[in-house]
Amino acid sequence: MRRAIEFGVGLTLLLMLGGCGMSRYDFEPNRVYLRSQENITRVELSPVQQQDIQDILEFWFGTADEPRIPSLVDIPMDDLLDLELLHAAAGPVGSEEDGTNFGVYRRNCAVCHGITGDGIGPAGAFLNPYARDFRRGLFKYTSTLGPMTPPTDQDLRLLLERGMPGTSMPSYRLLADRDLDALVQYVKYLAIRGSVERALIVESVDELIDAEDRLVDVAFDQDSPERIAKALTELTPLISFVARPWLEASSRVVEVPPRPADWDSPEAIDRGRALFVGQVANCATCHGNDGRGDVETVDYDDWTKEYFDPQNPRRVREYLALGALKPREIVTRNLRWGIFQGGSEPEDLYQRIYHGIPGTPMPAAPMKDADAPATDLRLVSDDLWDLVAYVLFLSKSGDAVVDGSGASESLSGE
Amino acid sequence: MNEKASRSTTGKDEVLLDGYRPWPHRWALLVAWTTFPLIWVGGLVTTYDAGMAVPDWPGTFGYNLFLYPWQTWLFGPWDLFLEHKHRLLASLVGFLTIGLVIVVYRQDQRRWMRPLAVWALVAVIAQGGLGGARVLLVERQLAMLHGSIGPGFFAYCVALCVVTSRWWHQQKATPGDANGFQRVSVLAVVVLAYIQLVLGALLRHVPEAASTMYFEVAVWSHLIGAGLLLGTASFVAILMIRGPVGDASFRWLGWVLLLLVGAQIAFGCATWVMKYHWPTFVVQTPITRIYALIEAQGMLQSVIATAHAANGSLLLGVAVLLAVRVLRVYRGSLDPKPLAAVAAPAG
Incomplete structure (x- = not known):
């Protein structure tokens, strides 16, 4: 009898823990x-x-x-x-x-x-x-x-x-x-x-x-x-x-244009680097000049911003009580690690740069029309391929120091 | 303890120690050794979430369990292969347990062994019924209960192996040597190892509608339990390796316990990373470059998760083995009067 009671109590506790x-x-x-x-x-x-x-x-x-x-x-x-x-x-x-x-x-x-x-x-x-x-x-x-x-x-x-x-x-x-x-x-x-x-x-x-x-x-x-x-x-x-x-x-759907013949040449990588740190593409503001993503930024994705106001962080408590998850700062990708959530093929990176990443601070690239005047500093598809080449170059550079001049080796030559 | 040389029924010379017969032990070993792969296969069923691959029970898609076409089983869908294999193996364990009861009734002279053997049969039948109820009721929480009882049955079989062994019969009762602290320590390892298995089963069978709080409590409990188990098992293992408890086999068991608990921690970490990726506190470090992409239901993920569950059962089994032996060494209280009626061996 005592065993049966013990078993019953144990089972009840287990089921309660299991969550009726x-x-x-x-x-x-x-x-x-x-x-x-x-x-x-x-x-x-x-x-x-x-x-x-x-x-x-x-x-x-x-x-x-x-x-x-x-x-x-x-x-x-x-x-x-x-x-x-x-x-x-x-x-x-x-x-x-x-x-x-x-x-x-x-x-x-x-x-x-x-x-x-x-x-x-x-x-x-x-x-x-x-x-x-x-x-x-x-x-x-x-x-x-x-x-x-x-x-x-x-x-x-x-x-x-x-x-x-x-x-x-x-x-x-x-x-x-x-x-x-x-x-x-x-x-x-x-x-x-x-x-x-x-x-x-x-x-x-x-x-x-x-x-x-x-x-x-x-x-x-x-x-x-x-x-x-x-x-x-x-x-x-x-x-x-x-x-x-x-x-x-x-x-x-926006089709990705074919890669130019010399898309991954050292010259393309150098051009990509110039765009990366330049004012138009402006990648370095968040990703850092060397792509390590270690620039101090405080931002959140759009899903979080819907219930979390960084200016009034205490207000989030009422949402947490309703089941919302604790807000987490969004982290800029360290491009040196070579881990790209949306795919690491050159075409994938092209799309990321072209479209940006919806719901995050990563914006779409400022693109200009084909008939735009030369004074228009916005980007064309070849610029995006240069950026892709530089990003891939960074991802394959590991922790090596990448200086400003002649990013140097061709990806295809590796 | 009196040793009586005698000729066994098999014709071989056996040293019979107060009525020791080898067959109950052999049969108990057979049941235990068959139960362990059953736990592996059961773990695989959970890993692949294949518990509902066969929607009826006790039959298989309308067939008698044992008459289901083997071609469909072996060359059919993977989930069906696993679930049907689990059922066949479970049936085998059930039949072997019936055999164990018969052998114990016929061979073991100790009256108290009979209820122990019958309880094993009751447990295996109940476990089978629970598995069937999980299928018929489509109830995931019964699967969790089923997954918690399985390792308990295995541990029980291990205990039966010890009490039917020659070693058990050879021990002399030494109540004067009783060391309460060591007894409590080994029992604590058993309890902690089993609690860990139950918590692991909770995590592996987490209902998809459960709250994040439920999962968090289960994870943190499992982690705290792992720390406690690591500490307690290491302490007991060192005690066994260094201490004067029993014979040399205790030192060997101490090493095995240490190895298993270390492996279990490693399997546990790997299971998490392969299922949920790296934990938050390392997610921004270069370590995440290792195993950056999880492959759902990949071979590595499945084998490691199942190994974690199976190794947990093995750890529990070794802890029980050690505990029963330590209790035996320190106290002969589990060895009361032999069954008078069956006192004389055949021969």
Whole structure:
């Protein structure tokens, strides 16, 4: 009897430590963004109004176990998201006899990125840099023009396959093609869902004046999806607003021009160095003249700036209490280490310089049009290739001192 | 202690010490040696998150477990290969444990050995049922419990190996030599090693919906536990290597314990780096140039994570081995009256 009691107590403690209720895999509301908007507008949403947002999202996008694609008149959502692949990525982990996997996102991503894609998975606080919060729809490494343009499927797939060196983001190149495609679809789904949630929050704090005001009471018409859909008609432009850029992303891809014949010659490296420390490209301001990234800068990425004001650091406490991760200063890349998160091929570096890194202080290069006058000091594609050559030269120089004259040896000669 | 020369049932000359029979020990060894690879395979199932590769239980995709087509198993998907192999091996351990009960009932003259053997069978059946419940209920936290009990069963088998061994029978009870501090120290290693395994299982089966706080508490507990285990195990190992406890085999066990705890710390660090990359306090240092890119489900990542789990079980097993032996050397209290009814060996 005593043994049985001891065993029971031990088991209970273990399960308590294991965390009862953690088997519920629901999407989490974006409380941090809601609070930031409430603080800006001085409007506080009631619990009912907050629940309305979640109910609307569930009606449109389903649940973490049963995702759904909203139907729109003006946007072919089925062209944007593949429901079959979403089902392969969502839900609990499992597989069929032929090796077809399910729960691919939960199996591979959720421990860091979280069930909701908020970058606050169980292991999230330990990662440096933090796992990406997909809900802004903002991605660092894209081939598309403009910082707010979403990535293409190919961008996401490439990132999954090669991972992000120097971070906790692994390469998933060993996964099956279908699993990788499912992850691409699901990341898009989480990003679109998260962005729509943000839009609904903004809509709510802007439009709901009284605590009794409701966006739409979805629960009221639970048994009639048609009536709910009709009631939500006025809000569907929010989805279109979010989804359209994703649909058009592939048309905004900027092709990388072919490398010039002498792109990695000593002369190109010297020209690259001059640009690197010069006033137009202005790389040295953050990366330092020798690329070690040891210049004293205090800055944060856009995800952090949303809830953290360096001028008023104490204010962050209320966001930390809502689950936000402790703000971390963004660190300038030490180019000497040769670890490039977005890929280390010359074309990858060209894209990083051309597009900048959205969401971070790394700006896009100032490019001039082909017909710009000679007095225009902005850059052309050949300048970017010179910069690429110099950056690669630095990455292969290790800790050696690189002086200003004749950066010297050709990369191709190494 | 009286030694009686006798002829065993196998025909070989055996020195029977107060009713010592070799078969219970041999069988216990067989169970323990089969359980260890089972823990490896179970660890691989966790590493690859292949626990749900076969959605039914106790059958496999509608087949009787033992009749599942071997071609599909061996040449099918990797997850299926692992999970089915885990089930087959577990069944083997179950059958061997039944065999152990029979052998103990037939051969071991000590009455108190019978419930010990039956408990082993109960444990292995419960563990199998827990594995089945994890599959049928799709419950990750049962997998965590399953992963915590497995090493406990292995350690229990190790203890059975010791109490059925010739060495056990040869020991004389020396209650006057009792050294409470040393007994407490070796028991502390056992407790800490097991707590570490449970915390490791928590980390390896972390629910994806868990909070960051849950994971942080588990990680820090595991790290503090590692420090305590390292200190305690090193102390005990040095005690064994230098001290006058028992015979030379204790010195050897001390070295093994030291080696295993060192390896475990190294495996633990490597497991973290290969899963989550370098910790924050070194992330801005050149060391991160080593293993800059993690490869999900890569061979190195999988083998090291599984080795960490399996080595933990081995460490627990050695700690139990040492603890039971130390308790035996200092106190003969676990060796009460032989079973009178089975006193006379065959021959």
